[in-house]
Amino acid sequence: MTIGEVAKRSGLRASAIRYYERVGLLPKPARSGGQRRYDSRILARLAVLERAKNCGFTLDEVRQLFNDQGRPSERWDRVARKKIVELDALMEQIRGMRERIERRCSCADFDECGRRILASEQCGAT
């Protein structure tokens, strides 16, 4: 397969595939006439990469997943445990944002809100 075909089959852009190769997430493929030629294993690789991204892993974490020492399941566990903590913290943050957004006040304008916030009075911003 050429890179264009891989792109079409995987739903990624060719530029993204080249980028992944450049940053060490994909092995350098064979070439014919200067062009990259892939066999079907690339599609499995990319499927895992996509799955990992959908789990919230950064490309750096995916690199650890793919290239670090140890059994694959161990690598997954290590990265996953850290990510779950991050995701939970993120959830908590977002819950807090929602709460703050919905806690309304009766100030006439933002300056009044500001003064009340500075005085640590209850205020939800106008």
Next chain:
Amino acid sequence: MTIGEVAKRSGLRASAIRYYERVGLLPKPARSGGQRRYDSRILARLAVLERAKNCGFTLDEVRQLFNDQGRPSERWDRVARKKIVELDALMEQIRGMRERIERRCSCADFDECGRRILASEQCGAT
């Protein structure tokens, strides 16, 4: 107050305060000898700005809050409604990530995972 004093009182960096002014979030203050001089209202302004950021609003949305037409409470409502939808979507995404991370499989390596994902079989990546 000089910008340094405002920075200390607000907990922001002077560079951030200059930046906010540059992008139209703060009015241009009076100057004395070329230096910015603020009165205490700046602190209320910055407190609202911080509160809005803690609600998840982008600086662009804060600009709408501060500068758009209409009553302050209307502006807040308009921006807030949109943001709540975004936050809920984000929550849903994160919940999905957590779920996918925790759904484990028994593949020997990532290539096996990839093949199973491509075949739409149940797989949580190694």
Next chain:
DNA sequence: TCTTGACTTAAACTCAACTTCAACCCGTAG
């Protein structure tokens, strides 16, 4: 006068994950 410390500016740099661009090469169909 000299030094110190805080301020000023515009412009460049940061991070992540790509995309876009310019300029070039290569094989095939007409």
Next chain:
DNA sequence: CTACGGGTTGAAGTTGAGTTTAAGTCAAGA
């Protein structure tokens, strides 16, 4: 032969929210 539709490269652009840097100004104190 030449046009066309791929492919190739390195470099630069994108986004948001600032930070950092270089080079310069200013007032006060020793």
